[in-house]
Amino acid sequence: MNAHSILSNVKDTSLIQKRRNQIIKGAISLFKQKGFHRTTTREIAKESGFSIGTLYEYIRTKEDVLFLVYEAINDRVYQKLYALMSQEAQSTETLVTIIDSYYRLMDEMQDEVTILYQEVKSLETKMRETVLQRERDKVLLLKKAIINCIPHPIREEEAELVANNVFVQGHMWGFRSWILNKQFTIDAYIETQINFVFKALELPREK
Amino acid sequence: MNAHSILSNVKDTSLIQKRRNQIIKGAISLFKQKGFHRTTTREIAKESGFSIGTLYEYIRTKEDVLFLVYEAINDRVYQKLYALMSQEAQSTETLVTIIDSYYRLMDEMQDEVTILYQEVKSLETKMRETVLQRERDKVLLLKKAIINCIPHPIREEEAELVANNVFVQGHMWGFRSWILNKQFTIDAYIETQINFVFKALELPREK
Amino acid sequence: MNAHSILSNVKDTSLIQKRRNQIIKGAISLFKQKGFHRTTTREIAKESGFSIGTLYEYIRTKEDVLFLVYEAINDRVYQKLYALMSQEAQSTETLVTIIDSYYRLMDEMQDEVTILYQEVKSLETKMRETVLQRERDKVLLLKKAIINCIPHPIREEEAELVANNVFVQGHMWGFRSWILNKQFTIDAYIETQINFVFKALELPREK
Amino acid sequence: MNAHSILSNVKDTSLIQKRRNQIIKGAISLFKQKGFHRTTTREIAKESGFSIGTLYEYIRTKEDVLFLVYEAINDRVYQKLYALMSQEAQSTETLVTIIDSYYRLMDEMQDEVTILYQEVKSLETKMRETVLQRERDKVLLLKKAIINCIPHPIREEEAELVANNVFVQGHMWGFRSWILNKQFTIDAYIETQINFVFKALELPREK
DNA sequence: CATGAATGAGGGTTCATTCAT
DNA sequence: TATGAATGAACCCTCATTCAT
Numbered sequence: 001m002n003a004h005s006i007l008s009n010v011k012d013t014s015l016i017q018k019r020r021n022q023i024i025k026g027a028i029s030l031f032k033q034k035g036f037h038r039t040t041t042r043e044i045a046k047e048s049g050f051s052i053g054t055l056y057e058y059i060r061t062k063e064d065v066l067f068l069v070y071e072a073i074n075d076r077v078y079q080k081l082y083a084l085m086s087q088e089a090q091s092t093e094t095l096v097t098i099i100d101s102y103y104r105l106m107d108e109m110q111d112e113v114t115i116l117y118q119e120v121k122s123l124e125t126k127m128r129e130t131v132l133q134r135e136r137d138k139v140l141l142l143k144k145a146i147i148n149c150i151p152h153p154i155r156e157e158e159a160e161l162v163a164n165n166v167f168v169q170g171h172m173w174g175f176r177s178w179i180l181n182k183q184f185t186i187d188a189y190i191e192t193q194i195n196f197v198f199k200a201l202e203l204p205r206e207k
Numbered sequence: 208m209n210a211h212s213i214l215s216n217v218k219d220t221s222l223i224q225k226r227r228n229q230i231i232k233g234a235i236s237l238f239k240q241k242g243f244h245r246t247t248t249r250e251i252a253k254e255s256g257f258s259i260g261t262l263y264e265y266i267r268t269k270e271d272v273l274f275l276v277y278e279a280i281n282d283r284v285y286q287k288l289y290a291l292m293s294q295e296a297q298s299t300e301t302l303v304t305i306i307d308s309y310y311r312l313m314d315e316m317q318d319e320v321t322i323l324y325q326e327v328k329s330l331e332t333k334m335r336e337t338v339l340q341r342e343r344d345k346v347l348l349l350k351k352a353i354i355n356c357i358p359h360p361i362r363e364e365e366a367e368l369v370a371n372n373v374f375v376q377g378h379m380w381g382f383r384s385w386i387l388n389k390q391f392t393i394d395a396y397i398e399t400q401i402n403f404v405f406k407a408l409e410l411p412r413e414k
Numbered sequence: 415m416n417a418h419s420i421l422s423n424v425k426d427t428s429l430i431q432k433r434r435n436q437i438i439k440g441a442i443s444l445f446k447q448k449g450f451h452r453t454t455t456r457e458i459a460k461e462s463g464f465s466i467g468t469l470y471e472y473i474r475t476k477e478d479v480l481f482l483v484y485e486a487i488n489d490r491v492y493q494k495l496y497a498l499m500s501q502e503a504q505s506t507e508t509l510v511t512i513i514d515s516y517y518r519l520m521d522e523m524q525d526e527v528t529i530l531y532q533e534v535k536s537l538e539t540k541m542r543e544t545v546l547q548r549e550r551d552k553v554l555l556l557k558k559a560i561i562n563c564i565p566h567p568i569r570e571e572e573a574e575l576v577a578n579n580v581f582v583q584g585h586m587w588g589f590r591s592w593i594l595n596k597q598f599t600i601d602a603y604i605e606t607q608i609n610f611v612f613k614a615l616e617l618p619r620e621k
Numbered sequence: 622m623n624a625h626s627i628l629s630n631v632k633d634t635s636l637i638q639k640r641r642n643q644i645i646k647g648a649i650s651l652f653k654q655k656g657f658h659r660t661t662t663r664e665i666a667k668e669s670g671f672s673i674g675t676l677y678e679y680i681r682t683k684e685d686v687l688f689l690v691y692e693a694i695n696d697r698v699y700q701k702l703y704a705l706m707s708q709e710a711q712s713t714e715t716l717v718t719i720i721d722s723y724y725r726l727m728d729e730m731q732d733e734v735t736i737l738y739q740e741v742k743s744l745e746t747k748m749r750e751t752v753l754q755r756e757r758d759k760v761l762l763l764k765k766a767i768i769n770c771i772p773h774p775i776r777e778e779e780a781e782l783v784a785n786n787v788f789v790q791g792h793m794w795g796f797r798s799w800i801l802n803k804q805f806t807i808d809a810y811i812e813t814q815i816n817f818v819f820k821a822l823e824l825p826r827e828k
Numbered sequence: 829c830a831t832g833a834a835t836g837a838g839g840g841t842t843c844a845t846t847c848a849t
Numbered sequence: 850t851a852t853g854a855a856t857g858a859a860c861c862c863t864c865a866t867t868c869a870t
Contacts, residue, residue: 010833019833035329037244041861053835056862117382118325122242124385135386160390161399165376168383172375178331179342183367192368199406217850248844260847260852269844424854449743451658455840467843467856476840532739536656538799549800574804575813582793583786589738590789592745593756597781606782613820631829662865674831674868683865 006064009057019058022048024072027065032111036066036119063126070123073112074134080105081141085148092203095149096194099166102142103190106170113174139163150201162200169193213271216264226265229255231279234272239318243273243326273326274334280319281341287312288348292355299410302356303401306373309349310397313377320381346370357408369407376400420478423471433472436462438486441479446525450480450533480533481541487526488548494519495555499562506617509563510608513580516556517604520584527588553577564615576614583607627685630678640679643669645693648686653732657687657740684747691744694733695755701726702762706769713824716770717815720787723763724811727791734795760784771822783821790814 008016026047030039041062045055059065084098106113124131142163147154173180173189180189198205215223233254237246248269252262266272291305313320331338349370354361380387380396387396405412422430440461444453455476459469473479498512520527538545556577561568587594587603594603612619629637647668651660662683666676680686705719727734745752763784768775794801794810801810819826 012833015833038329040859051835052862053837053864054833057833060862062861114328118328121321121325128385132386135383136389139386157390157395158399161396162403164379164387165372165400165403168375168379169372172371176342176371176375178335179339179346180371182343183364188364189368192365193372196369196372196403196407199409200403202406219850222850247842258852259845260854261850263845264850267845426854429854452743454838465856466841467858468854470841471854474841528742532742535735535739542799546800549797550803553800571804571809572813575810576817578793578801579786579790579814579817582789582797586785586789590756592749593753593760594785596757597778602778603782606779607786610783610786610817610821613823614817616820633829636829661863672831673866674833675829677866678829 006067007060016058019048019050019054020068022050023055023058023065024068027069028072028112028115031069031115031119036115036122041065063122066119066123067127070116070120070131070134073109073116074138076112077105077109078134078138078141081138081145085141085145090148092149092151092198095145095197098142098145098149099194099197100190102166103170103173103193104186106174107177107186110174110177113171117171117175139167142167146201150203152202154201162197165200166193166197213274214267223265226255226257226261227275229257230262230265230272231275234276235279235319235322238276238322238326243322243329248272270329270333273330277323277327277330277338277341280316280323281345283319284312284316285341285345285348288345288352292348292352297355299356299358299405302352302404305349305352305356306401306404307397309373310377310380310400311393313381314384314393317381317384320378324378324382346374349374353408357410359409361408369404372407373400373404420481421474430472433462433464433468434482436464437469437472437479438482441483442486442526442529445483445529445533450529450536455479477536477540480537484530484534484537484545484548487523487530488552490526491519491523492548492552492555495552495559499555499559504562506563506565506612509559509611512556512559512563513608513611514604516580517584517587517607518600520588521591521600524588524591527585531585531589553581556581560615564617566616568615576611579614580607580611627688628681637679640669640671640675641689643671644676644679644686645689648690649693649733649736652690652736652740657736657743662686684743687740687744688748691737691741691752691755694730694737695759697733698726698730699755699759699762702759702766706762706766711769713770713772713819716766716818719763719766719770720815720818721811723787724791724794724814725807727795728798728807731795731798734792738792738796760788763788767822771824773823775822783818786821787814787818 010016010019023044026049027039027044030043030047033039041055042052044062044065045052048055059068081098081102084101087094087097120131139160140163143160146159146163173186184192195205217223217226230251233256234246234251237250237254240246248262249259251269251272252259255262266275288305288309291308294301294304327338346367347370350367353366353370380393391399402412424430424433437458440463441453441458444457444461447453455469456466458476458479459466462469473482495512495516498515501508501511534545553574554577557574560573560577587600598606609619631637631640644665647670648660648665651664651668654660662676663673665683665686666673669676680689702719702723705722708715708718741752760781761784764781767780767784794807805813816826
């Protein structure tokens with residue numbers, strides 16, 4: 001199951017790609033403002049730059065839009081994480097960079113993260129396995145980074161939980177920054193969180 | 208702003224209290240199953256044990272129900288945390304108990320936590336200040352517990368961030384347990400998380 | 415399966431009866447003009463004298479209206495036939511009266527008959543058994559009348575086919591009168607058809 | 622008014638003929654399954670083997686397809702009746718053959734007959750005169766057959782009504798066979814109906 | 829001549845809310 | 850206070866038709 005499995009009446013696949021990108025862009029913009037349920041399909045069509053009829057040439061139901069949006073957001077995060085991991089040198093400093101970049105990405109994607117936290121449950125019901133796999137994949141990337149970057153061996157489970165924590169704390173900044181940024185700048189937040197990670201991994205942290 | 212500020216046509220305040228408790232119970236049960244948006248006011252009325260007309264004697268809009276539910280859930284968590292902190296002895300062992308109990312509470316309240324994560328954003332728009340304050344209050348309880356329970360001084364901010372992390376990781380177990388419990392039992396999860404907290408706080412952890 | 419098995423949100427059964435009669439009356443009037451498919455639920459509501467919301471308090475889907483209409487028309491025909499058969503004297507003259515009255519009923523109910531012929535197929539798919547039974551019931555009434563009214567014995571099958579023919583030729587007058595009444599007055603049509611029936615039944619026909 | 626009066630953008634008349642035959646074949650197949658209103662033009666195009674754009678090169682509106690189908694079905698019945706009448710010998714035995722063949726044709730064309738009975742009313746509104754003429758033409762063929770085949774003179778009207786009855790009872794078998802074939806085989810049905818016709822015409826019936 | 833993407837009016841249905849009883 | 854019938858705006862989605870390529 002992936003975005004391509006959403007059926008379209010249109011045959012031209014590159015056009016599908018183009019129109020769906022418009023839909024995703026429009027929908028995200030609207031979902032940010034009012035959430036999925038309060039956004040109408042007509043608004044999505046309009047924001048995407050075409051008519052309601054055309055919208056329904058590229059999707060089957062409103063829920064398809066949600067899935068399209070989920071996939072797009074997920075892809076963006078995954079690609080970023082993946083790119084970060086492709087650096088050659090694998091040192092604790094690399095780990096710092098990865099976590100730092102990830103948090104900053106979450107900062108940029110605050111609204112997107114919020115959308116997901118609000119709606120992932122609805123998706124989950126219909127595409128439990130897909131969504132679950134996507135989430136685990138991202139955590140596993142982080143876990144691998146942790147294992148690769150630290151000099152000493154670590155229990156799988158421990159690495160995975162640290163990865164999970166980092167991952168969710170990233171979301172937390174995105175989702176709860178309205179609480180956090182009364183206390184922290186993004187820089188201070190990242191710095192402190194990285195310190196905690198290093199302590200959890202029993203790594204020395206020299207700056 | 209609190210639950211009492213929701214207007215009712217009915218004068219008898221103890222009746223209001225009784226009816227609203229019915230509403231909260233009915234609504235939580237329904238929201239767990241289908242979420243706020245997919246639950247109708249008619250269903251809420253029925254589940255609460257009275258007619259749609261009566262429901263509207265005790266609330267003004269459907270959103271009021273959401274707020275009622277939020278307040279009820281929030282109260283339950285807050286009361287629990289507050290009770291935990293009222294123990295006399297304040298040692299690292301107390302901290303372990305507090306965190307452990309909090310995580311187990313979140314485990315019990317998985318569905319409730321999910322409701323909040325799905326809908327808090329809508330609430331936030333209308334009652335930003337109230338909700339923000341509620342969230343901070345809970346974090347501050349944890350923060351106070353941390354400061355009280357550890358033997359050495361700690362920077363305010365650091366304590367607050369640890370509190371935040373613990374708090375959100377509790378949510379995480381509630382909200383994302385469908386991911387986590389493939390890897391961890393609740394016991395293992397709590398154990399490892401507490402270890403991390405102790406490392407972050409530079410406390411020795413003897414079991 | 416009967417009209418009562420159509421679900422309503424409203425509890426007051428006598429109100430349901432009243433409103434459904436309004437719906438039936440409104441719907442028949444519209445279906446006569448434009449057929450089932452070209453009539454909108456909004457039009458049905460308006461013609462029935464209430465809002466679209468109210469319409470849907472008394473039915474579940476547009477198809478329910480069709481079934482309501484079918485049942486109402488069927489009832490009317492059945493009641494009439496049944497009443498005709500309750501006359502004491504059972505002679506060939508009674509048979510003449512019955513057939514005559516039935517044809518005149520079909521003449522009055524031209525539009526209703528048309529509705530049924532247009533839409534019974536859609537109903538049939540969903541309620542095949544119900545509709546089939548209703549149709550057979552009406553034919554059986556006629557068959558019984560034939561058997562009772564003629565002085566000599568007759569094979570069951572033959573009686574049933576004659577009944578069927580009379581029944582459908584009644585429809586034919588209703589449904590195809592735009593063809594027939596270029597050639598026949600209703601009186602001449604009935605007279606000739608009755609003659610044929612008598613010949614088929616080998617009865618003398620004195621006027 | 623006939624099929625040729627339906628306008629087409631295409632000039633090549635033999636191509637028009639070919640394409641329209643494809644349309645008729647596709648449409649009948651679909652109308653049999655789901656009726657006219659529940660069949661979409663897209664489906665008709667697809668079933669016909671070309672694109673929606675091409676479909677609209679050969680028709681102007683969806684109703685045109687209905688008329689095309691009506692004309693095709695009508696033609697087939699008319700041609701059959703016409704062929705039957707071209708036999709030289711004109712005896713009561715010929716009449717038996719004609720009626721028998723006609724009933725068997727209706728048996729084969731059950732679905733087509735159903736389509737017509739469902740939709741002829743919509744057609745009638747727009748092309749009342751055309752359709753009316755077509756129906757009369759078919760009845761008149763039967764009427765002529767009756768007059769030619771019987772040895773004694775008969776009143777025009779009587780002959781026409783018998784023709785009408787035969788005609789409609791043929792439809793009846795097609796349209797209501799779901800009722801009739803619980804009681805009759807096609808052979809028994811035809812046999813009995815022919816007997817009735819002979820009685821109506823006061824002809825002896827030796828087998 | 830053939831294609832198929834685009835259109836948008838309009839369809840069936842839902843549901844938060846009101847108000848007379 | 851409690852009821853539940855009534856309302857109608859608004860929702861999601863379909864589909865006949867057009868027209869640029």
